[in-house]
Amino acid sequence: MRRRLINSTLAVVLVVIAVFGVSLVIIETRTIENSAQESVDSEAARLASIVDARLIGEERVSPDVLREQIDPARYALVEIPGRAAIEIGDRPDGNVIRAEATGDRGETVTVEESRSAVTSEVTRSLVVILAVSLLAVIAAVLLAVRQARRLTSPLTDLAETAERLGSGDPRPRHRRYGVPELDRVADVLDASAERIARMLTAERRLQADASHQLRTPLTALSMRLEEITLTDDPETVKEEATIALTQVERLTDVVQRLLTNSRDPRTGSAVAFDLDEVVKQQIEEWRPAYRSEGRAVVRSGKQGLRAVGTPGAVAQVLASLIENSLMHGGGTVALRTRVTGNQAVVEVTDEGPGVPADLGARVFERTVSGRNSTGIGLAVARDLAEADGGRLELLQNQPPVFALFLGREADRH
Numbered sequence: 001m002r003r004r005l006i007n008s009t010l011a012v013v014l015v016v017i018a019v020f021g022v023s024l025v026i027i028e029t030r031t032i033e034n035s036a037q038e039s040v041d042s043e044a045a046r047l048a049s050i051v052d053a054r055l056i057g058e059e060r061v062s063p064d065v066l067r068e069q070i071d072p073a074r075y076a077l078v079e080i081p082g083r084a085a086i087e088i089g090d091r092p093d094g095n096v097i098r099a100e101a102t103g104d105r106g107e108t109v110t111v112e113e114s115r116s117a118v119t120s121e122v123t124r125s126l127v128v129i130l131a132v133s134l135l136a137v138i139a140a141v142l143l144a145v146r147q148a149r150r151l152t153s154p155l156t157d158l159a160e161t162a163e164r165l166g167s168g169d170p171r172p173r174h175r176r177y178g179v180p181e182l183d184r185v186a187d188v189l190d191a192s193a194e195r196i197a198r199m200l201t202a203e204r205r206l207q208a209d210a211s212h213q214l215r216t217p218l219t220a221l222s223m224r225l226e227e228i229t230l231t232d233d234p235e236t237v238k239e240e241a242t243i244a245l246t247q248v249e250r251l252t253d254v255v256q257r258l259l260t261n262s263r264d265p266r267t268g269s270a271v272a273f274d275l276d277e278v279v280k281q282q283i284e285e286w287r288p289a290y291r292s293e294g295r296a297v298v299r300s301g302k303q304g305l306r307a308v309g310t311p312g313a314v315a316q317v318l319a320s321l322i323e324n325s326l327m328h329g330g331g332t333v334a335l336r337t338r339v340t341g342n343q344a345v346v347e348v349t350d351e352g353p354g355v356p357a358d359l360g361a362r363v364f365e366r367t368v369s370g371r372n373s374t375g376i377g378l379a380v381a382r383d384l385a386e387a388d389g390g391r392l393e394l395l396q397n398q399p400p401v402f403a404l405f406l407g408r409e410a411d412r413h
């Protein structure tokens with residue numbers, strides 16, 4: 001492309017030089033010829049006037065007198081009636097410029113000049129025009145190279161940016177080139193890079209959230225299925241199968257919530273539900289895991305509360321808090337329900353060392369973890385709570401008290 005830009009610029013310049021150069025040469029040649037002819041005409045008239053004045057004054061007309069009145073490079077012939085012709089200078093050969101003038105006494109003055117002088121002057125003018133044309137071509141080449149570099153370098157840079165996007169590097173470069181069209185392309189590429197970056201971030205976030213959130217339901221479901229395979233009691237099988245089906249429904253809800261949350265974290269499907277049922281379900285689900293660790297999970301507080309939210313999402317939030325206590329806490333884990341203003345609150349606390357002071361303000365941030373965990377669980381739990389208009393807070397560091405605030409059904413009347 002650079003070569004084509006240079007060639008096209010040179011072609012335009014050469015055409016312009018050819019058109020105006022030829023015209024200038026023609027005009028300059030005619031101007032020089034006309035000027036030379038006018039000079040010879042003027043000299044012939046002046047010489048005739050001098051001869052006429054001398055004849056009137058009856059002065060002598062001789063070559064010595066007239067030679068001082070004419071250009072040495074020119075030839076003059078003075079013809080006076082009744083006298084011998086007077087020649088001044090050497091008569092030129094070949095093409096000449098001739099002028100004749102007649103005086104009042106009948107004398108005739110002829111002045112001639114070799115056309116070679118005109119040719120020499122035309123040649124000098126032509127050399128000047130060619131030199132100027134050459135300088136114009138050189139200037140055009142330099143300008144074309146500079147302009148081509150200015151246009152092709154941004155295109156190369158934009159191609160590299162597009163290649164980086166295609167290779168999975170969505171960082172915008174924010175480079176502009178001072179050319180509106182190229183800057184528009186750069187704007188589009190930067191906007192595309194930002195969109196791709198958001199999509200990749202959402203994809204990685206969904207992958208991490210799914211890995212974290214599905215691990216616990218799948219583990220619990222696996223434990224129930226193991227219980228079924230180890231018993232021959234139909235009643236036990238039926239009971240465990242019923243619980244397993246409930247967990248499958250929860251697992252389906254988790255997947256749906258993750259997909260919905262990945263598209264729009266603020267999207268919720270809040271309904272009025274029995275908060276006691278969700279708390280009881282979580283305690284029953286986690287009791288075997290706590291029992292195996294020699295610990296207990298209990299509940300207390302106000303009962304009969306109906307909260308507004310998504311039951312599956314609330315269950316996931318509580319599961320994250322209970323699992324967090326199992327992994328990082330100690331002693332008995334207590335779930336306490338209470339009412340504050342127009343909100344229903346579920347507090348989860350344990351007897352462990354609590355949350356370090358330096359992590360208290362950042363415990364809900366992704367990748368923030370105090371004990372080699374993923375740092376995802378509490379962040380996902382907070383997003384799930386906020387999607388339904390609730391909130392998740394750390395009320396106390398030691399012993400740790402996490403509180404899930406939900407709207408109450410009475411708020412909807």
